[in-house]
Amino acid sequence: MPIRPPAAVDEPRLKPKSLPPEAPDAARLWLPLNALRAFEAVARRLSFTGAAASLHISQSALSRHVSRLEELLGCKLLERRSQGLVLTKAGAALLPVVTKSFDGLEATMQALRHRAGTSQRMLRVHMPPTFLYVMGMSLLREFRLAFPDISIDLFSSNGVGLPRATVCDIAIVFDRPRYDDAVRDPLWLISQTPACAPEIAERCEGMDLQAFLRANELLHTRLEGEPFGVLWAAFARRFDLEISPERGLALDSERLTVELAITGNGVILVDVDMFAKEIADGRLVTPYDATSDSGFGYYLTVHPDDMSDPAIALFRSWVIQRFTHVNRDGAAPPVDGLSAG
Amino acid sequence: MPIRPPAAVDEPRLKPKSLPPEAPDAARLWLPLNALRAFEAVARRLSFTGAAASLHISQSALSRHVSRLEELLGCKLLERRSQGLVLTKAGAALLPVVTKSFDGLEATMQALRHRAGTSQRMLRVHMPPTFLYVMGMSLLREFRLAFPDISIDLFSSNGVGLPRATVCDIAIVFDRPRYDDAVRDPLWLISQTPACAPEIAERCEGMDLQAFLRANELLHTRLEGEPFGVLWAAFARRFDLEISPERGLALDSERLTVELAITGNGVILVDVDMFAKEIADGRLVTPYDATSDSGFGYYLTVHPDDMSDPAIALFRSWVIQRFTHVNRDGAAPPVDGLSAG
DNA sequence: ATAGGGCAATGCAAAAACGGTATTTGAAAG
């Protein structure tokens, strides 16, 4: 039954239905709000690709939005010329209105959040150093730009640091999936693959995976509350490897572990996206095309009782949305020129 | 497992990535536009149910939209009290801004359509009388309210009246699905079930479907270009009935056919939603719980060459959208106590 | 000229948002 009739002429006279036709909303329903937002972003930058990056959606999606808008309006809004985009007269007329309207809405929303006590708050956020280093900073920077009235007090240590247990409201923790009653949302589940210094890979050229792992020291990062070597064990299980995952050297901090790997002290399990920089500049190589998803990853947690705090709820939902949208682009180029060595 | 070449050192840091963080859009992306639209409709009427009817979506959907908005804002926008809804301070602050913004957008869109030649047009629309009678009028009324600057010149006859073949730009035709190159969109696919006058149903009480159909005259509506009795034939096929679908009496106009059925002259195949009125007040009864979807239904067609006409394209897309996400809100005919087995 | 790169459009499959139905809840009226 794919197609359904519209509200047929309602029952003739046997239903007072005090409401008159009330059609002011007919046009409202038709208003392509999301397409207008897309158009605005594109028109402001005069670039689909650029707008896509800034909105954290794909260029493809934007292209479609704008096309639809143009189709609905019956006229082009942007002229696609080889030198770039140019606003047509119609586009030029539309852009300022859209910008003004959305700015107004944004400002009002902001003001209401303010009144609700959401703003001028200080959120205490905790996250592991690795996460902070790779993507946390750009994430927080973005959040602050979107909500300048919410300040962030940032903590970063290798301990777990759950909210209410430590001095923070929101924590991003590295953990495995759990099904308890806590408010935990997955942000980034890692895919682990063995990595080592290029010299080691060279020396071991030709070995199969199992031999390789047996020939080298396994490096671990200690995980609070987890048995020693869980990640290696999960990896071994996934590829039917006969190795001793509990063998090796464990450190507190993943950064230290990576340092050891880079300096040729053994093999480490990494997520290629998380250490893209080290891999890209050759300090770390991933000689085998074997990655497994253990379910471990970074989860965002808040204390259940804090869910009613508007600022905390806002931060949480914003981060979650941010991650669902952007698993890749935000991760690749967030930090430039660093990468501790 | 083969060794992978040391992770092809693709673009290391040589990607200026000219774009600065550019976060003005971070908040834009977050703006819950659809939820705001929902809130506006509810707040204006101070009623979820009423707004749902006017927006042609369910109360449930609206409830969720508003909830989400409240959650994002961190404060209630409407106070649900027993006497009805009341705007909170926050809601009262938000409503005018939203209304103003959306009105502005609407007006601008309208103006652009105008400039594009979409407006101040006269559209010639053709539809079958039955369709017009049952739902066409309310449809057109609504369209006119949403787009007052587009006039409608309405034709209604039993002929097919395809655009460009007759004096119309847009036609709604009763037909079967076809896969030709014409621009044809299904609006309402009918589900056919036998119906007759109550006296006949009474007289035939206890008969099975096949006996019932054999005992009564079959009524048809003549369909241009279709073999005599297609609909009855499709129905018989669906339920493995041994009847002679080509038997019976055919008329030009479905309304006439229905009249004959009502006055006890035979059995007709109807869509229960389309003749909800006749069924509700007992003039027509559907004694068997047997409905089949033949694929026949009402299709909207425009001439391919007309697709570039903004006004025609607008009408078309508006009608299609109107049909896809409309429930049976106003229609829900209180069909009680009928439909005996 | 020709190869290469940047950018928007598009086919297709996957994912997410959205909507509907049915049900529950909660308050008020009979």
Next chain:
DNA sequence: CTTTCAAATACCGTTTTTGCATTGCCCTAT
């Protein structure tokens, strides 16, 4: 205490949106 009405919720289907990969276009550099 039952009945009624409106909003919230559970559950689930499906439409819409999105991303990826690819195409096509035009410009630029070789």
